[in-house]
Amino acid sequence: MDLPQVADEAIDALVEVLDLVRFGIATTRPELIHHSGLGRTVVVQRVGQLIESGLVTEGKHAPSTGGRPARVLRFQAEAGSILAVELGATSIAVGIANLSGALLASREEPCDIAAGPEVVLGRAEELLDELLAAGDAPGSPLWGLGIGLPGPVEYAYGRPIAPPIMPGWDGYPVRERLARRYDVPVWVDNDVNLMALGELRLGLARGEQDVVYIKIGTGIGAGLISGGRLHRGAQGAAGDVGHIAVVDDSSVICRCGNSGCLEAVAGGAALGRLATEAARDGRSPFLAKRLADSATDALEARDLGAAALHGDALAVEIFGRTGRHIGGTLATLVNFYNPSLVIIGGGVASVGDLLLASIRETVYRRSLPLATRDLRIARSALANRAGLHGAAFAVLDELFSRQRLPRWIGQGSPAHNPAIAGAAEFAAAARAPLASA
Ligand SMILES: [Zn+2]
Numbered sequence: 001m002d003l004p005q006v007a008d009e010a011i012d013a014l015v016e017v018l019d020l021v022r023f024g025i026a027t028t029r030p031e032l033i034h035h036s037g038l039g040r041t042v043v044v045q046r047v048g049q050l051i052e053s054g055l056v057t058e059g060k061h062a063p064s065t066g067g068r069p070a071r072v073l074r075f076q077a078e079a080g081s082i083l084a085v086e087l088g089a090t091s092i093a094v095g096i097a098n099l100s101g102a103l104l105a106s107r108e109e110p111c112d113i114a115a116g117p118e119v120v121l122g123r124a125e126e127l128l129d130e131l132l133a134a135g136d137a138p139g140s141p142l143w144g145l146g147i148g149l150p151g152p153v154e155y156a157y158g159r160p161i162a163p164p165i166m167p168g169w170d171g172y173p174v175r176e177r178l179a180r181r182y183d184v185p186v187w188v189d190n191d192v193n194l195m196a197l198g199e200l201r202l203g204l205a206r207g208e209q210d211v212v213y214i215k216i217g218t219g220i221g222a223g224l225i226s227g228g229r230l231h232r233g234a235q236g237a238a239g240d241v242g243h244i245a246v247v248d249d250s251s252v253i254c255r256c257g258n259s260g261c262l263e264a265v266a267g268g269a270a271l272g273r274l275a276t277e278a279a280r281d282g283r284s285p286f287l288a289k290r291l292a293d294s295a296t297d298a299l300e301a302r303d304l305g306a307a308a309l310h311g312d313a314l315a316v317e318i319f320g321r322t323g324r325h326i327g328g329t330l331a332t333l334v335n336f337y338n339p340s341l342v343i344i345g346g347g348v349a350s351v352g353d354l355l356l357a358s359i360r361e362t363v364y365r366r367s368l369p370l371a372t373r374d375l376r377i378a379r380s381a382l383a384n385r386a387g388l389h390g391a392a393f394a395v396l397d398e399l400f401s402r403q404r405l406p407r408w409i410g411q412g413s414p415a416h417n418p419a420i421a422g423a424a425e426f427a428a429a430a431r432a433p434l435a436s437a
Pocket of ligand 1: 242243254255256257258261263264
């Protein structure tokens with residue numbers, strides 16, 4: 001990159017000052033100097049640039065601590081709005097967020113991802129259009145769109161690659177389609193990565209450096225936070241732990257085509273199947289009655305949760321076994337990765353404490369003492385909102401990054417500039433040298 005080094009340093013300082021203000025860590029110029037270690041002149045110049053761009057405003061004087069009172073700086077979260085979409089295996093959620101990642105409005109409904117991209121994205125667009133028409137973010141122009149998909153996503157290009165449960169989606173140009181429709185930069189990511197990011201920015205993982213987020217839903221996946229940042233890996237596939245082989249049993253065929261995958265023995269779909277089999281075989285009177293009363297001919301993971309709560313011995317045993325499978329994989333991750341926090345999210349995680357207890361017990365038993373000495377294992381605090389918050393922050397973190405902020409701050413807005421998210425630009429930015437210290 002042939003930009004002079006001074007420009008790189010100015011960009012680094014600009015991003016650092018903006019981050020300190022938007023995350024509420026510093027709210028006056030003296031606090032910015034203290035927290036950033038930057039010189040007074042640099043801070044004054046960068047704050048001036050941020051005020052000029054409309055990202056920061058200056059408010060009243062802060063209470064004096066002796067000396068001249070400092071003016072309070074405020075991040076203009078209403079300067080723009082972000083569309084957030086989370087596609088699950090069986091659901092679709094959309095939301096509109098401000099520039100602080102707070103959700104101003106959201107909608108959710110059942111949807112089968114296997115219906116294909118035309119149907120599913122078409123419905124997502126209808127729901128987004130309804131939200132926009134409802135005017136929940138009045139006066140805030142659209143600045144970007146983030147979307148999570150329940151499968152592997154090649155992050156630089158915004159496309160799903162050979163997703164096991166998404167027929168018709170392989171290579172589909174999700175970014176291009178949504179960028180054309182909304183005329184804003186679009187980022188596409190795996191749904192679990194976005195849940196982890198949501199937890200990092202607004203949930204339990206705030207301020208943590210090394211975190212594993214594991215989603216136990218219809219499928220199973222993990223998102224990794226490393227050094228305080230989402231770790232996507234070389235292509236974006238990091239954390240796809242659902243297809244790690246955990247049992248040597250060729251009769252347990254997974255949706256991916258392999259056998260013995262974690263997801264195939266411990267995911268929500270597997271729990272539903274085990275519950276249905278137990279009901280039919282007469283091994284659980286509770287589940288048999290539940291199946292007879294059901295409008296469908298199959299039970300779900302939540303039926304197993306109800307059975308366990310009722311004290312059904314078979315349900316308790318299934319949760320114990322499932323927890324050991326998930327806990328065993330998590331213990332491997334804990335030994336390999338040494339996180340300070342493991343967050344458990346997803347629909348199945350909410351069906352009962354029994355599963356959580358079994359996972360916890362297995363992780364502590366199977367991990368090295370040093371790795372678990374200060375390890376916390378907790379249930380997600382954001383629950384089913386983690387993915388939408390994460391989709392918003394996928395956009396915000398990119399827009400306010402050192403690679404992208406300089407590309408639009410002069411215009412005052414990244415809107416009408418979908419190329420900001422483009423793969424070519426991404427590759428060029430990735431090749432650019434970091435500012436030398
Ligand atoms: Zn599999």
